Amino acid sequence: MSDRFHKRLWRNAVSFSRSQEPHASIHAVEGLRECPTCGLFQHVPRLKPGHLAECLRCGCQLARRRRTSLIGAPAAFCITSAALYVTLLISSLMTLNVYGRENTVSLMSGPIELGHQGYGAIGVLVALVTILMPGVIIGLMAAILFGASRPQMPDWTPRLLTWYDRLRGWSMVEVYVLGVLVAYTKLVDLALVILQPGVYLLGGLMLSMAAVDSTFDAERIWRSRDIRPQLDDHQGHLLDVAHLDARNGVIPPVENMLSCHACNLVMAFDHTVPQEQDMGDCPRCGQILRRRKPQSLASATCLLVASVVFYLPANLLPVMTYTKVGHGAPSTIISGVIELWQAGMIPLSLLVLFASITVPVLKIVALTIMIISTRLGGRWQLRHLAKLYRLVVIIGRWSMIDVFMISILVAVVHFGFLANVTADPGMVCFALVVILTIFAAELFDPRGMWDAAGLNGAVAGPAADTREPETPSPSDPVPHLPSSDPTDMEPGRA
Known part of the structure; x- marks a missing residue:
């Protein structure tokens, strides 16, 4: 935010120096897409409903055309989500009965009790x-x-769409549902648990929000957005924006192009684009144009080191203490998994083991390997590392299951000397590990691995157009893909 504020001050300060000389020109390139994982520029065919385009090199999904209507289907599920959400806020989740004493909790009870x-x-x-x-x-x-x-x-619609993409991963309703499930399994052996309507509303909200994402087609909204005729480069110059169709065979040099991180519009300049320099605002969505994420490697390394520091106390220190009639013992994450296993809840214990122990280790090890690969400029298993990065981004937030479970237990098991659950410092360390690794994965730019290996010097042919995602067969080293004619498509591709 401060970065954009200072750039606006600079833009206003130098606006008086703009002359009436002919403006320099840049091009908005149609028919090209940069892979967000490996950085390869490639031709994207016009997709039919129900089809998607995948990167030829790493298999990342580049574009997808939904079968549903642009507004009707997502609007219906959005209205459903809003109704469920408002009702959930005023509903109870569950009631615990311990020897005739009852305690009912809602969505706000856990955060309040933690405070x-x-x-x-x-x-x-x-x-x-x-x-x-x-x-x-x-x-x-x-x-x-x-x-x-x-x-x-x-004009505010593109800005809201950009913020939606940034914030969607921080809405963790589906993870909280699993936290409620784990808390319920721990409580059923202790006392009488009565599920209230809020639990079912929570499940419905999870499904309706997932349906919104599965029917919403951001690509079509971006395509319906007009591209401004001029671009402000934040250095006192206005650049005329021309249009270039890569499907006609005219392709600018790769080093002169960049892709907007928000709307994926490819821009071509008349000079080499620096890796991290601010190149002005995107003429379609208004976001700052940069070829690569600034200070990606240093930021990800610092956050990763911090997460490693907190990881050991997160597993060694107790995360909560359960006392019954004055007697109890602290519980760690591992001991909680063992208790679920001994209680015969093997699938649930494996789920908690995976989300709370395996996933943090996987994220730390995977990001470490990626950072080392980028620094050394190696080509070892880059396809697998690209897939691993996408997996880390997807599963990173699921480790919050334990934190949500503890927030529910401290609120519902609150009967003083009779039965009580209190949070312990291990929970804080564990939450920090989860959040730090999420930020580390977001700040790390996986395209840097391919840049360091010297593999981003050409434009590839048309991206694969398929009905369902296909996994490309890995082979090493990664070939240097040559430029090809966009009309020369392989059989079976649109």
């Missing part, structure tokens, strides 16, 4: 990702669909 126990920061985190963010995401989607349905799309 009372001295863990206010974790309470705010839980409330942010389970209460605030789902509402923000639903509101953003409603506004985006409203703007996209207008004859002339308002």
Whole structure:
């Protein structure tokens, strides 16, 4: 935010120096797409409904055409999500009966109780990702669909769509549902547990929000957005934006092109584009144009080291203490998995083991290998590392299951001397590991691995157009893909 603020000050300060000389020109390139994982520029065919385009080199999904209507289907599920969300806020989740004494909790009970126990920061985190963010995401989607349905799309619609993409992963309703399930299995052996309507509303909200994402076609909304005729390069110059269709065979040099990280518009300049320099605002969505994420390697390394520091205490220190009639013992993450296994809940114990122990280790090891590969400029298993990076981004937030479970238990098992659950410092360390690794994965730019290996020097042929994602067969070293004619497509590709 401060970066954009200072650039606006600079733009206003130098605006008086703009002359009436002919403007330099850049090109908005149609028919090309840069892979966000490996950085390969390649031709993307016009997709039919139900088809998707995959990167020829690493298999990353580049574009997808939905079968559903642009506005109707996602709007219906968005309205459903809004109704479920509002009802959930005023509903109870579950009631615990211990020797005739009852305690009923809602979605807000866990964060409030964590604050009372001295863990206010974790309470705010839980409330942010389970209460605030789902509402923000639903509101953003409603506004985006409203703007996209207008004859002339308002200027605020692209900004909201960009924020939706940034914040969607921080809405963790589906992870919280699993946290409720784990908490329920721990409580059924202790007392009588009565599930309230909020649990079913929570499950419905999870499904409806997933349906919104599966029917929403951001690509079609971006294509319906007009491209501004001029671009401000933040250095006192206005650049005329011309249009270039790569499908006609005219392809600028790769080193002169970059892709907008928000709307995927490919821009071609008349000079070599620096890796991390601010090249102005995107003429379609208004986001800052950069070829690569700034300070990606250093930022990811610092966050990864910090997560490693907190990982050992997160597993060695107790995360919660359960006392019954004055007697109890602290519990670690590993001991919680063992308890579920001994109780005969083997599938659930394996789920918690995977989400709370395997996933953090996988993220730390995977990011370490990627950072080392980037620094050394090696070509070892780059396809597999690209797939691993996408997996790390997808599964990173599922480790919050334990944090959500503890927030539920401390709220519902609150009977003083009779039965009580309190949070312990291990929970704070574990939450920090999860958040730090999420940020490390977001700040790391996987395209840097391919840049360091010297493999991003050409434009590839048409991306694969398939009905379902296909996994490319890995082979090493990665070949240097030559430029090809976009009309020369292989059989079976659109």
